Amino acid sequence: MLDTESPIEAATPADLDDIDSLMRTLFHNEPDATLSEVHAGIAEPGRSLVIRSGGTVVAHAGVYTRGLTVPGTTLPAAHVTDVGVAPSHRRRGLLSRLMRQQLRDVRAAGREPITVLWASEGPIYPRFGYGQATQQLSLHVDTNALRLVAPVPPDPSGGPEPDVTFRIGDPLQLRSVIAPLYERVRVGRPGWSDRTEPWWRYVLTDYPSRRFGPADRQVVITETPAGPAGYALWRSRAEWDVRGPRGQVMVDEVVADDPAAYQALWRFLLSIDLTRSVSFHHAAIDEPLQYLVDEPRQLGAGLNHGLWVRIVDLPAALAARSYAADVDVVFDVTDPLLPENAGRWRLTVASGTAECTRTDAPAELACDVRDLAAAYLGGPSLGTLATAGRVREVRPGVLPRASAAFGWHRAPSGLGVF
Numbered sequence: 001m002l003d004t005e006s007p008i009e010a011a012t013p014a015d016l017d018d019i020d021s022l023m024r025t026l027f028h029n030e031p032d033a034t035l036s037e038v039h040a041g042i043a044e045p046g047r048s049l050v051i052r053s054g055g056t057v058v059a060h061a062g063v064y065t066r067g068l069t070v071p072g073t074t075l076p077a078a079h080v081t082d083v084g085v086a087p088s089h090r091r092r093g094l095l096s097r098l099m100r101q102q103l104r105d106v107r108a109a110g111r112e113p114i115t116v117l118w119a120s121e122g123p124i125y126p127r128f129g130y131g132q133a134t135q136q137l138s139l140h141v142d143t144n145a146l147r148l149v150a151p152v153p154p155d156p157s158g159g160p161e162p163d164v165t166f167r168i169g170d171p172l173q174l175r176s177v178i179a180p181l182y183e184r185v186r187v188g189r190p191g192w193s194d195r196t197e198p199w200w201r202y203v204l205t206d207y208p209s210r211r212f213g214p215a216d217r218q219v220v221i222t223e224t225p226a227g228p229a230g231y232a233l234w235r236s237r238a239e240w241d242v243r244g245p246r247g248q249v250m251v252d253e254v255v256a257d258d259p260a261a262y263q264a265l266w267r268f269l270l271s272i273d274l275t276r277s278v279s280f281h282h283a284a285i286d287e288p289l290q291y292l293v294d295e296p297r298q299l300g301a302g303l304n305h306g307l308w309v310r311i312v313d314l315p316a317a318l319a320a321r322s323y324a325a326d327v328d329v330v331f332d333v334t335d336p337l338l339p340e341n342a343g344r345w346r347l348t349v350a351s352g353t354a355e356c357t358r359t360d361a362p363a364e365l366a367c368d369v370r371d372l373a374a375a376y377l378g379g380p381s382l383g384t385l386a387t388a389g390r391v392r393e394v395r396p397g398v399l400p401r402a403s404a405a406f407g408w409h410r411a412p413s414g415l416g417v418f
């Protein structure tokens with residue numbers, strides 16, 4: 001049998017080692033027993049699709065069952081993961097078969113109106129209906145070249161600044177403090193995924209293969225009189241030259257419940273003794289830090305793609321999220337892979353409640369499902385996508401209102417590990 005005809009099968013727990021080894025080969029990673037063990041705790045072989053050749057897994061696409069914050073709510077979202085095809089079998093259509101099957105499976109199960117993923121490369125997923133729903137900034141800060149500015153106008157009542165203290169420790173040991181904080185912040189941040197107990201273990205473990213230097217990964221927690229209000233996960237690496245210390249700090253995650261905690265965390269991270277630079281690869285496109293420093297250019301920001309979204313059940317997805325304003329608009333949507341989504345849909349948001357139904361009414365906006373997905377979390381506006389030629393305004397004048405309704409008060413963002 002040709003490999004292109006080999007059946008797609010559901011994986012079993014016995015396939016986990018094979019899948020682990022395939023992904024390690026594809027991502028050029030070293031073996032890491034700790035990572036493999038912790039990863040097995042979050043793997044869902046029952047939702048993994050594999051193609052075998054000679055009894056070995058040569059193609060894989062997995063799914064995690066998780067919730068994702070979308071504007072106004074948390075939505076069940078199939079988190080697509082560990083997609084890969086062996087170098088011996090690439091470019092024969094195996095990925096395309098897996099993606100089509102996965103979308104059909106998610107659609108048939110009827111629980112998750114969207115799928116999401118982090119893409120290793122931008123060109124892979126648009127052909128399967130994925131839109132780039134979040135962008136993020138990679139920061140490379142020269143800490144000597146900028147200063148934090150006083151951010152808040154003095155309190156007119158003359159009240160005291162809130163007392164913020166720091167606590168540093170082992171992230172796994174402080175999990176019971178970190179997790180509730182994350183959950184409080186997550187519900188208001190489109191693009192963030194929920195984290196169960198095994199996920200916390202996955203996120204907080206300091207894997208040998210991911211170390212940045214000999215120093216342990218740490219968490220710093222900010223505490224106010226009202227309790228813990230923010231945390232940051234970070235690592236550091238020593239470096240010295242003829243001028244003295246030039247240590248580096250690598251930040252993985254900054255989560256803060258209020259502005260004082262956010263400012264305190266960055267004050268801490270930017271002033272760790274014997275360090276001169278800070279990197280943070282998962283800053284939001286609207287990261288507030290940009291407005292806290294006197295020279296934002298010295299943040300050294302580079303643009304990166306973040307979360308990709310695929311709308312699997314269009315009326316369910318559009319009705320589930322909240323909108324920034326009421327709107328009544330008819331979309332004409334193309335979706336070659338899931339024709340159930342194609343055609344004309346009326347989205348009505350009245351008094352904050354959204355409804356999306358099939359309609360024969362004339363189209364007002366036309367786009368592909370991937371462009372609707374790009375706008376779904378409130379990231380790129382329909383207006384921006386229209387300027388790029390990706391959304392077409394069929395009825396003149398409808399775009400500004402629809403574009404405003406799809407927006408949100410904070411840009412969506414994503415954290416590296418979902």
Ligand SMILES: CC(=O)SCCNC(=O)CCNC(=O)[C@H](O)C(C)(C)COP(=O)(O)OP(=O)(O)OC[C@H]1O[C@@H](n2cnc3c(N)ncnc32)[C@H](O)[C@@H]1OP(=O)(O)O
Binds near residue numbers: 089097124127
């Ligand atoms: C969510 C995640 O896990 S992201 C991780 C994705 N995985 C990786 O990056 C690991 C390394 N890469 C791989 O394993 C493989 O190259 C894959 C999975 C990206 C592609 O698998 P393949 O089986 O070769 O893809 P397939 O043959 O179905 O290609 C379908 C189409 O996509 C295109 N394509 C596939 N991969 C890429 C890519 N990386 N860049 C650009 N185009 C691509 C193919 O050229 C083909 O186009 P065509 O239909 O116009 O000819």
